[in-house]
Amino acid sequence: MSQSPCIRNCCLDQHDCCLGCGRLLTEITEWHQAEPWRREQISLLAQQRREARRQRDIMHPWVDPSE
Numbered sequence: 001m002s003q004s005p006c007i008r009n010c011c012l013d014q015h016d017c018c019l020g021c022g023r024l025l026t027e028i029t030e031w032h033q034a035e036p037w038r039r040e041q042i043s044l045l046a047q048q049r050r051e052a053r054r055q056r057d058i059m060h061p062w063v064d065p066s067e
Contacts, residue, residue, distance in 0.1 A: 002039035004031060005046050022046035022053070 006028075009020030016025040023031075023046045034042065 002036060002043060005043050017049060018046075019053075022048075022050035 005021040005023060007020045011019045012025060013019055017023070018025075018028065021028075023042060027042045027046070031039065031042065
């Protein structure tokens with residue numbers, strides 16, 4: 001069984017994406033009922049979102065993505 005990507009730093013952005021783990025709110029609520037292949041998919045997507053956020057923050061630290 002895949003371990004949850006939750007890092008207990010939960011805060012949702014304006015797109016309902018957790019700033020801690022990178023999962024969307026729908027993925028967070030789906031997690032416990034999801035099949036193993038879906039958990040792997042959710043984890044991969046969350047990882048990609050975290051990396052994209054990190055790259056945005058490096059490239060444009062002064063830009064507020066909510067604007």
